[in-house]
Amino acid sequence: MSAFDVVLQQIVNGLALGMMYALLALGFTMVYGIIELINFSHFSVFMTGTFVGLVVLNLMGVTAGGRSLTGLPLIGTLAVLFVVTMAVTGVLGVLIERVCLRSLRNVSGSAPMITTIGVAFILINAMLLTWGPQTQRFPQLLPNWRWALGAAEITFKQVVLFVVGFVLMFALSHLVRRTTLGKSMRATAQDADAARMMGIDVDRVIVLTFFLGSALAGAGSLFFGLYYGFTGYYIGYTTGLRAFTSAVLGGIGSIPGAVVGGLFIGLTQSLGGQLLGVKWTDVIIFSILIVVMVFRPNGLLGARLPQKA
Amino acid sequence: MRLPGLERWRALPVTRRRQILTPVLLAIGLVFPFVTSNAGNVDAAANAFTYVLLALGLNIVVGFAGLLDLGYAAFFAIGAYGYGIAASGHLKLEWSNLWVPLEWAGQVSRLVVPGQPDTVQFHFAFWPMLAVTAIVCAVFGALFGAPTLRLRGDYLAIVTLGFGEIVPVVARNWEALTNGAQGLGGIRTPKLFGFDFGFSPYPYYFLGLGLVAAAVWISIRLQESRLGRAWMAIREDELAAGAMGVNPVHYKLMAFAMGAAVGGLGGTFYVAKLTTATPDMFTFPVSVMVLVMVVLGGLGSIRGVVMAALFVAFLQSVILQDLTEYVHALGRLVGSETLQRVELITSLELIFGLILVLMMIFRREGLWPAVRRVAALTREQQDAAPARGGAVRLSWAPAARAGGPNRPLLEIQGLRKHFGGVAAAQDITLTIQAGELVSVIGPNGSGKTTLFNLITGLVPADAGSIRLNGNEIGGLPPHEIVTRGVARTFQNIRLFNNLSVTENLLVGEHARLEAGVLGAIFRPPHVRREERRAVEDALEVVELFGNRLAPRLEHPVSGLSYANRRRTEIARALMTRPTLLLLDEPTAGMNPAETLELMDLLRALPGLGITVILIEHKLDVVMDVSDRVVVLDHGVKIAEGAPAHVRSDDRVIEAYMGRRRRVPA
């Protein structure tokens, strides 16, 4: 393969990865936009989502060693998988908000963020205790079809990622810009007190934001399982770091920013891994995070600087 | 809980309690290894000391200075690898004559391999490395802290987390230096006067005990020093700290450095005992574990943090195993399979998560917070009729020059400031003479507080100059302007809420004290003298307020009445020995009697050589105390002159009450 083909391949891979990071970053950034909270537990919800997906698939009789599906059975299985997993992770997110975070709503300082670190640890270890430390295989639902792009290739899995990812983002965008709920969310994010004065039930909006964000994390988690074919209690950590950096890079609180950031980090990971070696990708990504936070906290598309001191 | 001795114990002053406790605790510590029959316990205790060191180190950063560091394990790692690299012989560099003196001293050896250039092999002794790694860690602490200086709480934490992650990744990948994932082995054990510590836990136990004792002592000394007060001021209110002369950049870097140094000690000690160092020992969960210890014990509470660290250490080494035994036994009793298979040690991180969540929701101050033992006011003190301040006298105040105000103290020229589209200051020109009391008045939003913020350097001007005694002060940071003799209070009262009245006042003295780190820790005579003097100054300033503040000196200011909080803020500003005092609505929230009292004090200040600029809304106060009144409206100076003249000025009335409306058609 020529250098161009290698780069092209990495771009395809990077964009596919980027979709996953974007989905994860979206939920994270939505919560930040509304209550200015850095929610560490978001990435553990993501990790939990993969296990939920495993359970759902097992209940449907789809196991890790089984064959891949096509046509109607595939679409049907995917639909059930996504809907159920997203609902469960959504509810998990709501539970976290109600039980742990609501009482801290008016506390200043980092107490809420520290609480989310605690929740993250609880989730990670709950999964570890339930499933053990070994990697779990995730059923390979999607058939291994490939198409050539020059000397590079694009897989069916990647296509599915792109399609489902775009559908979800489009749906979210429509929701946020056109529906009443979406406008309530935007109003609350821009000025919570003024939103109350318009009659918006801000508490309810916050709960719904958590639900949506966590559901998107659930979708992202299924992407991970379907794409990589495995999961483990530890995946929230590295993937979470990348999604977090995506959100910050794009501009924390900004929805288009999360998408742009996610794609960028996906590309960075695959191209960077190609150029410098996989073992340095973490350092690269952390460095991007630090540089953005120190020199341009608004990120690329961020509209406003965080207020809370 | 009513234990008989507890009341008496609590009544003792802190120094006395310490005098009793210290020898007792030391004795227990020294005797313990001989009393326990099981060497395993000694080993567990020795390991626990590492935890305590880490907790004490993080306590300096998070507890004292309020900087949330989520990557503290980085310093643990640097200390560990620092000693590891120096003492394991893994690193191979080319030999040069640089190393000859060290070879002499037995710290390095020359490796001669036929056919290859000679290399130097490190095997530095433990004791000097203890100091070296502490210093190296301090440097890294400042280095990692530097990018966070302008960030607010959550973002600061994330950046520190970033550094905390980069360090183990570097350790894992820079194999020439660290031997990668396999880690360093064969790290040289400490030798004392020929005695090699080897693998017995006993010498490490005593070494650890010594290090912990030193760290506790250092922490206590720091906390009760000028340095500690500066940190706590920054933690409570960084803005106000700057306005009282504390340089936030300097002290934040100090906190990072000191905290890192203690963490480095922990790392060196740990790895000397373990004789290995691998990257997995320093990952994010370790940073979280240290955070758990500090949160559990109480941010800023030395004894809390020590106890919590011991608890966490024993949780890992002893408690969970024992509990697991009980659960197994219960399982056998009840016939439950799952109970018999439970291994509680694997749920350690689950417990950490639960601790964090529960502490944040229910007890953010920690289980053993630094108790501020405050004597309740006696009946007499509570019922005492408030006495106004006595004769207003301050030993340091230069007497007012005879002949009244005669030279310009503050000269403002063409000052301009815009916030977004709003003009907060438009071409303001104003001169304040020394010895005057000038009031600045104007309706809401007229730019009065902005003017104060511009003078004190909180906000940079867009244009114009501000000269104090002929010297330009525009552009200087707030803490430097304080040293030039300008002090202020704030409209919304910005006290250091969790500190006592005395501590708040002593922060005011910060810029005029000199003790640095070494002075704080070792307290040489000149430091003790200046601390005594500072306390005397505080008592003197408190006198100005009669018996209002005097009985409440040790009370945390958060519990004071509104009027007393205002008084404390003014007293704190006076502690900086200003020649120019800016008071922003000092009588707001005070009833008429309290207002009259304060007015007496205000009137007396120019006589003490303190020029006063006052922002006030109570126009009768203004009329009564001012030499001159300046009126602002929408950022413009619309009137200036003697009080009576200004009050009847039409423009002023219109500014407050609005222009008379034209009669509608």
Added chain:
Amino acid sequence: MKATGGVLLDFRDVHTYYGSLHVLKGVSYEIREGEIVSLLGGNASGKSTTMKTILGLVRPTEGTVTFRGQPIHGLRTNEIVKRGIAPVPEGRRVFPRMTILENLEMGRFTRRSEPGWDAELDRVFGLFPLLRERRHQQAGTLSGGEQQMLAIGRALMTRPSLLCMDEPSMGLAPRLVEDVFDIIRAINEQGTTIFVIEQNVNMALSIADRGYVLQMGEVVLAGSAQELVENPLIQKAYLGGA
């Protein structure tokens, strides 16, 4: 005399504290249907706290606030607003990254399922033609005066029973202030009861029917606008003289 109806809002004996600071010390006033009532006061008088208390952003320690006879002092803001009280907050508080049209839409949030959106929108555009011209412009890019128009228009979208305005003149150039107060009077003539909290005494009393003067958390003067304007004490009370 203008025809006014029964008591719409009754603010009675309210005490409010911020921490240890006693901000409202037994404040009482009432607003009758059809009126324009003005609450006046200088800095630190507590007048903004009054507005926040009505809207439920601050809880009174003692006292009651009743609207159409029903107590509202324990309710949450979004519930209070549903009952027909529309706020024009201090500093306007328009949603900066929403367009004028979207802001107006937010104003109608409590009645969004009811028909009448177009009618109200026309009414608002009738009062503020400038808003119709710029309806797709982001609210954050408007000038202070334009934002004030938007804030008022937004509050009118539900055809409220009571319009509460907190310092509408703040930060506006004098000529603009005149325009705003003209509009306030026009809105009242169309049938909306209006409560104006103001620092600008002369403007406020030029359109109000009745007024109250607040000083240091207490009502020190009350009466018809005419009475207040002619009262020599008002200047003294207002500027803080004893």
